[in-house]
Amino acid sequence: xxxxxxxxxxxxxxxxxxxxxxxxxxxxxxxxxxxxxxxxxxxxxxxxxxxxxxxxxxxxxxxxxxxxxxxxxxxxxxxxxxxxxxxxxxxxxxxxxxxxxxxxxxxxxxxxxxxxxxxxxxxxxxxxxxxxxxxxxxxxxxxxxxxxxxxxxxxxxxxxxxxxxxxxxxxxxxxxxxxxxxxxxxxxxxxxxxxxxxxxxxxxxxxxxxxxxxxxxxxxxxxxxxxxxxxxxxxxxxxxxxxxxxxxxxxxxxxxxxxxxxxxxxxxxxxxxxxxxxxxxxxxxxxxxxxxxxxxxxxxxxxxxxxxxxxxxxxxxxxxxxxxxxxxxxxxxxxxxxxxxxxxxxxxxxxxxxxxxxxxxxxxxxxxxxxxxxxxxxxxxxxxxxxxxxxxxxxxxxxxxxxxxxxxxxxxxxxxxxxxxxxxxxxxxxxxxxxx
Amino acid sequence: xxxxxxxxxxxxxxxxxxxxxxxxxxxxxxxxxxxxxxxxxxxxxxxxxxxxxxxxxxxxxxxxxxxxxxxxxxxxxxxxxxxxxxxxxxxxxxxxxxxxxxxxxxxxxxxxxxxxxxxxxxxxxxxxxxxxxxxxxxxxxxxxxxxxxxxxxxxxxxxxxxxxxxxxxxxxxxxxxxxxxxxxxxxxxxxxxxxxxxxxxxxxxxxxxxxxxxxxxxxxxxxxxxxxxxxxxxxxxxxxxxxxxxxxxxx
Numbered sequence: 001x002x003x004x005x006x007x008x009x010x011x012x013x014x015x016x017x018x019x020x021x022x023x024x025x026x027x028x029x030x031x032x033x034x035x036x037x038x039x040x041x042x043x044x045x046x047x048x049x050x051x052x053x054x055x056x057x058x059x060x061x062x063x064x065x066x067x068x069x070x071x072x073x074x075x076x077x078x079x080x081x082x083x084x085x086x087x088x089x090x091x092x093x094x095x096x097x098x099x100x101x102x103x104x105x106x107x108x109x110x111x112x113x114x115x116x117x118x119x120x121x122x123x124x125x126x127x128x129x130x131x132x133x134x135x136x137x138x139x140x141x142x143x144x145x146x147x148x149x150x151x152x153x154x155x156x157x158x159x160x161x162x163x164x165x166x167x168x169x170x171x172x173x174x175x176x177x178x179x180x181x182x183x184x185x186x187x188x189x190x191x192x193x194x195x196x197x198x199x200x201x202x203x204x205x206x207x208x209x210x211x212x213x214x215x216x217x218x219x220x221x222x223x224x225x226x227x228x229x230x231x232x233x234x235x236x237x238x239x240x241x242x243x244x245x246x247x248x249x250x251x252x253x254x255x256x257x258x259x260x261x262x263x264x265x266x267x268x269x270x271x272x273x274x275x276x277x278x279x280x281x282x283x284x285x286x287x288x289x290x291x292x293x294x295x296x297x298x299x300x301x302x303x304x305x306x307x308x309x310x311x312x313x314x315x316x317x318x319x320x321x322x323x324x325x326x327x328x329x330x331x332x333x334x335x336x337x338x339x340x341x342x343x344x345x346x347x348x349x350x351x352x353x354x355x356x357x358x359x360x361x362x363x364x365x366x367x368x369x370x371x372x373x374x375x376x377x378x379x380x381x382x383x384x385x386x387x388x389x390x391x392x393x394x395x396x397x398x399x400x401x402x403x404x405x406x407x408x409x410x411x412x413x414x415x416x417x418x419x420x421x422x423x424x425x426x427x428x429x430x431x432x433x434x435x436x
Numbered sequence: 437x438x439x440x441x442x443x444x445x446x447x448x449x450x451x452x453x454x455x456x457x458x459x460x461x462x463x464x465x466x467x468x469x470x471x472x473x474x475x476x477x478x479x480x481x482x483x484x485x486x487x488x489x490x491x492x493x494x495x496x497x498x499x500x501x502x503x504x505x506x507x508x509x510x511x512x513x514x515x516x517x518x519x520x521x522x523x524x525x526x527x528x529x530x531x532x533x534x535x536x537x538x539x540x541x542x543x544x545x546x547x548x549x550x551x552x553x554x555x556x557x558x559x560x561x562x563x564x565x566x567x568x569x570x571x572x573x574x575x576x577x578x579x580x581x582x583x584x585x586x587x588x589x590x591x592x593x594x595x596x597x598x599x600x601x602x603x604x605x606x607x608x609x610x611x612x613x614x615x616x617x618x619x620x621x622x623x624x625x626x627x628x629x630x631x632x633x634x635x636x637x638x639x640x641x642x643x644x645x646x647x648x649x650x651x652x653x654x655x656x657x658x659x660x661x662x663x664x665x666x667x668x669x670x671x672x673x674x675x676x677x678x679x680x681x682x683x684x685x686x687x
Binding site for chain 2: 379380381382384385386387388389390391392393395396399400402403404406407
């Protein structure tokens with residue numbers, strides 16, 4: 001270690017940031033994040049939770065400043081839009097809210113906007129919820145995010161407010177050749193009986209490091225469908241933590257689709273705080289070069305009569321590395337839990353790696369829990385059957401892989417999004433096939 | 437049409453086919469019978485192009501070297517194998533599967549894709565031929581089908597693809613008499629002077645419904661006796677042991 005510390009380390013930046021906090025309504029939260037980060041630091045592979053997720057060079061990122069602030073007018077959103085979806089759109093460029101590209105909506109019952117704006121417009125909401133759920137005390141990157149994330153999206157639906165149009169959030173990173181930080185902090189509060197569909201689309205043509213924390217509160221009998229798409233993510237690094245709190249009789253549905261990005265780590269955690277909750281996780285990951293996609297999921301069954309259903313599927317090509325870690329916790333009070341988890345993988349090349357780890361911790365005795373994890377190759381009998389009927393090798397493989405991955409895409413509830421992803425999936429799998 | 441000369445095949449150094457000779461002409465139906473392990477299924481696999489066999493000898497199909505062709509090319513050239521155990525393909529609907537098969541074949545022949553209405557009409561007609569429930573077409577290929585439905589689906593595919601040479605690998609195994617009648621009727625309606633069938637079976641019963649022109653007995657990797665359909669009755673009556681004894685006597 002050099003005795004001359006770089007002038008712009010994360011620690012220095014946190015100090016500078018802390019000096020500007022006076023009068024900020026989020027001051028207490030920021031300071032607690034900074035304190036936790038000072039204790040935890042950045043993650044490394046000696047930590048059990050990061051064992052298979054090696055962000056080589058993460059420690060060197062320490063000195064890097066955040067990305068430049070760009071001219072919003074230079075961004076053409078049409079390139080990224082999903083055809084056929086009439087949505088509220090929130091756009092973030094290099095982590096900053098792009099107001100002129102976004103369709104904010106700020107009424108008493110419905111608030112669809114940014115964190116920077118919510119600081120004044122929804123101060124009470126932020127103080128009640130922001131930073132209350134994400135586990136910053138044991139995760140350095142979450143603590144760092146809590147300490148300094150400048151912006152993000154904030155969605156609030158009041159009681160019984162049904163948001164019929166989906167909200168699409170575009171996280172766009174562009175305009176830089178050096179890897180830089182984006183710390184983004186998001187909050188969703190769907191109060192009792194409300195209904196929300198949220199699509200997050202991560203887009204990058206820069207070597208970004210997105211450190212994203214999203215807290216989602218699903219009120220009693222409320223319904224939240226949440227899509228996270230990492231399909232045009234270039235060489236991005238991403239650590240995204242989504243923490244969901246469900247009240248009684250609520251429904252939370254998540255689909256995470258990842259087939260790009262150089263290092264991607266999705267943490268998805270849900271806790272049931274009342275009876276009758278229902279949770280659905282769907283995930284799909286495709287890797288075809290020297291990249292890593294890691295999904296760490298948790299369903300915390302803390303109350304009786306709740307269901308969770310989890311299906312993750314992956315296809316791994318040469319040199320790709322996939323990680324799945326699915327934890328299901330069934331606490332002593334959570335009788336009559338019905339939990340199902342499945343992780344199925346196809347390995348296309350010997351040089352690919354898959355680490356899959358189902359973790360079931362069950363402390364209640366009257367429950368139904370099952371899990372399955374498989375790693376296999378394309379079924380040669382299926383392949384021969386297709387070929388014998390006149391379908392060539394390459395096409396036959398693409399058909400079988402599309403069918404395998406399609407099970408996840410079919411679970412998408414928005415028709416336009418499902419069709420869009422299915423078409424992209426075929427192209428992507430075809431491309432993966434011909435790179436062999 | 438099909439000319440097989442001294443065909444040998446082994447798998448993992450185990451010799452299974454030990455010099456098969458067979459000549460099939462357009463319009464003919466050949467039955468191949470034989471006890472378990474005699475090489476019947478290996479013969480059909482080798483003709484269809486399944487990988488994993490060490491093959492020597494000659495197989496000509498309309499004068500072209502079949503052994504040099506990839507399985508899909510054999511299919512495009514007009515070879516069809518009705519599988520003994522039809523494979524389930526989760527996530528691929530019967531309709532999409534058939535559409536792809538037909539259009540890949542048409543592409544090979546330089547024809548444009550079949551238009552949607554012709555395709556659907558053809559599918560309806562051919563499904564009727566083997567009394568296959570049209571609702572099965574929307575389902576994944578063979579997934580959740582009964583044994584009889586799987587076998588009828590094979591004959592349905594045969595009807596759709598109109599091959600020159602169809603090999604039925606124990607299509608009758610596991611069928612009750614009604615299903616057997618349906619499958620056989622389907623095959624009989626598809627027979628014409630330009631196509632040929634090789635029917636591999638364990639049971640003489642099938643040959644009451646699909647009447648062959650020739651019967652061959654395959655034992656220990658060789659065709660040991662050929663004759664007309666009367667040979668099948670004789671086998672049914674006397675069993676394969678009779679043939680073994682008779683063969684020993686002639687050696």
